[in-house]
Amino acid sequence: xxxxxxxxxxxxxxxxxxxxxxxxxxxxxxxxxxxxxxxxxxxxxxxxxxxxxxxxxxxxxxxxxxxxxxxxxxxxxxxxxxxxxxxxxxxxxxxxxxxxxxxxxxxxxxxxxxxxxxxxxxxxxxxxxxxxxxxxxxxxxxxxxxxxxxxxxxxxxxxxxxxxxxxxxxxxxxxxxxxxxxxxxxxxxxxxxxxxxxxxxxxxxxxxxxxxxxxxxxxxxxxxxxxxxxxxxxxxxxxxxxxxxxxxxxxxxxxxxxxxxxxxxxxxxxxxxxxxxxxxxxxxxxxxxxxxxxxxxxxxxxxxxxxxxxxxxxxxxxxxxxxxxxxxxxxxxxxxxxxxxxxxxxxxxxxxxxxxxxxxxxxxxxxxxxxxxxxxxxxxxxxxxxxxxxxxxxxxxxxxxxxxxxxxxxxxxx
Numbered sequence: 001x002x003x004x005x006x007x008x009x010x011x012x013x014x015x016x017x018x019x020x021x022x023x024x025x026x027x028x029x030x031x032x033x034x035x036x037x038x039x040x041x042x043x044x045x046x047x048x049x050x051x052x053x054x055x056x057x058x059x060x061x062x063x064x065x066x067x068x069x070x071x072x073x074x075x076x077x078x079x080x081x082x083x084x085x086x087x088x089x090x091x092x093x094x095x096x097x098x099x100x101x102x103x104x105x106x107x108x109x110x111x112x113x114x115x116x117x118x119x120x121x122x123x124x125x126x127x128x129x130x131x132x133x134x135x136x137x138x139x140x141x142x143x144x145x146x147x148x149x150x151x152x153x154x155x156x157x158x159x160x161x162x163x164x165x166x167x168x169x170x171x172x173x174x175x176x177x178x179x180x181x182x183x184x185x186x187x188x189x190x191x192x193x194x195x196x197x198x199x200x201x202x203x204x205x206x207x208x209x210x211x212x213x214x215x216x217x218x219x220x221x222x223x224x225x226x227x228x229x230x231x232x233x234x235x236x237x238x239x240x241x242x243x244x245x246x247x248x249x250x251x252x253x254x255x256x257x258x259x260x261x262x263x264x265x266x267x268x269x270x271x272x273x274x275x276x277x278x279x280x281x282x283x284x285x286x287x288x289x290x291x292x293x294x295x296x297x298x299x300x301x302x303x304x305x306x307x308x309x310x311x312x313x314x315x316x317x318x319x320x321x322x323x324x325x326x327x328x329x330x331x332x333x334x335x336x337x338x339x340x341x342x343x344x345x346x347x348x349x350x351x352x353x354x355x356x357x358x359x360x361x362x363x364x365x366x367x368x369x370x371x372x373x374x375x376x377x378x379x380x381x382x383x384x385x386x387x388x389x390x391x392x393x394x395x396x397x398x399x400x401x402x403x404x405x406x407x408x409x410x411x412x413x414x
Contacts, residue, residue, distance in 0.1 A: 010285065013144050020137065023195040024149025027088065027130035030188045032156035033099055033180050034122015036369065039115070040253045041164045041270065042102075045173040050108040054257060058377030060108070061253065064115025065370035069363045072124045076359020079132050085196040088129050092189040094121035099181035103174045119366070127153075128362060131338075132355050135346045143296070143343050147288025150338045151281055154331065158277030161270040228349055228357055236407035237344075238364060240304055240400035244337055245365035247393050248307060248330065250372030251314065257380060264320050272324040279331025280338070287339045296344035301405040303340055304397045306333030311397075315390030 014021055032038050039061070047057050079087055098117035105114055130152065134145040167176040228234050251258070259269045287299065310329040313322055342358065349357050379389055 010144060010148070010289070013141055014148055017145070019195050020133075021145065021148045023088070023192060024130045024134050024145070025152040025155075026188060026191055026195070027091070027126050027133075028150055028152025029156045030092065030095055030152075030184065031122045031126035031130065032153070032160050033095060033177075033184070034118035034120075034124070034126070035153075035156075036123070036249045036373070037157055037252045037255075037273075038160055038164065039118060040255060041161050042168065042173045042176075043253070044256060045168055046111070049173075050111070052108060053381055054254065054377035055374060055381045056377075058253070058374030060111045061115055062370045062374040063112045064117075065119045065366060067112070067116045068119035068124050069366035069370060071120060072128075072363045072366060073356075073360045075120070075125060076128050076132075076362065077356040079129065079136075079359075080355035084129075084133055085193070088133075088192050088196060089189065091121060091125045091129055092184060092192055095126060095188070096181050096184040098122065099177050099184060103178035103181065105174070123369075124362070124366065128355075128359060131342045132358055135342055135358070136355070141292060142346060143288040143291030143339065145288075146291075146342050147284045147339050150284055153334070153338060154277035154280035154284075157280075158274045161273050162267070165266055165270050224356070228360075233348065233407050233410070236403045237300065238361070240300075240397075240404040241341060241361065242365055242368040243304060243397050243400050244307055244333070245368035246372035246375075247311065247397070248334075248372075249369040250376040251311070251330075253373040254376050254380065258314065258386070259323065261386070262318050262320075262323075264323050268320055269323050269327075272327045275324050276327040276331035276334075279328050280335040283332050283335030284339045287336055291339065291343050296340050296347050297408045299336070299340045300344055300408050301401055303333070303337045303404075304401050306330070306336065308394050308397050308401075311390045311393050315386040 043057060046052070047054075052060070094117070098114070098121045101117050102114045105111055130149050131146060134149045135142060138145040164176055167179065171179075255269060256266050259266060290299065306329050310326050310333065313326045313329060317325075345357055345361060376389065
């Protein structure tokens with residue numbers, strides 16, 4: 001059987017599976033209201049209203065994110081146990097509640113609950129549903145499915161931060177999150193209900209996947225979470241998988257503060273998110289097709305290389321044009337990671353228990369994303385320079401790259 005049959009092109013694959021892929025893309029797009037790049041845009045306004053310093057705001061973000069991470073292994077594993085449609089609709093309802101809670105925040109202390117709700121429903125579960133659904137329902141064409149569904153992330157990042165900056169300037173930050181709540185209820189929730197109507201997920205055009213599901217291949221992986229936690233591979237790759245969660249999250253959370261230090265305007269920086277999005281789209285589509293040909297593990301060690309370059313650019317160059325260079329390089333890294341990492345877990349563990357596995361590994365990443373912003377906030381308050389922070393980050397990522405290379409080299413030899 002030739003490769004053209006096993007791995008049909010993107011266009012044919014997308015057309016045949018358009019409803020299910022559109023569902024994944026919309027869930028990824030909707031997750032943006034709880035993503036760091038979106039919450040970070042509201043940071044200066046929230047800090048000004050409640051009189052919070054960079055460290056205090058980062059600490060609130062950390063507390064809410066850690067609470068979300070603690071719950072995610074329990075909420076995330078239910079995607080393995082109940083039908084996808086009610087699970088996805090419940091996540092959409094959670095998104096609406098989180099946005100409404102943000103709009104009605106009465107005090108600084110209440111912000112911890114707001115961040116928890118936004119991170120749990122958005123960054124946690126909406127992203128989890130988008131990628132895990134693709135992993136569970138596609139086998140051979142998994143790379144393409146993840147790449148296409150994950151386009152929701154760069155599409156959201158291309159326009160939503162700039163739109164939020166404009167809406168905040170016109171109506172204030174509370175009204176902007178109220179608008180988000182309305183859009184979730186009136187647009188996202190009914191769209192997801194329609195796209196998954198009548199068991200759409202059970203009628204996918206992926207005949208190779210169907211054949212693989214019917215067969216019981218003796219060598220096929222089928223690891224539970226407990227098996228993974230006893231696997232040396234897990235401990236070698238996790239430092240590298242957690243690294244972007246901490247470092248990339250911290251950079252985008254404080255990006256407007258960094259812009260202020262360098263004399264860049266918020267509109268200029270957020271306008272460059274379109275370049276970030278374009279880089280993510282191009283790279284994720286290329287990498288998705290490559291995964292279907294060579295697998296995800298050979299690509300895993302390169303996932304941190306663009307972020308290392310991006311950190312150096314942001315730390316050592318001050319001309320406004322470098323802001324867009326950073327966003328382009330960050331987009332390349334994000335496009336690689338968002339496609340390779342979920343496919344790698346599916347290749348290593350199999351799809352049967354992928355909901356539990358992915359929610360647990362995502363939890364560790366969420367812990368990293370919780371620690372990054374307050375740590376950077378405290379260093380900014382203490383006047384630690386960007387180059388000093390960059391050196392520490394780049395050293396950690398270089399070590400993590402070496403560990404991932406060791407892990408994947410051992411696995412590919414076996």
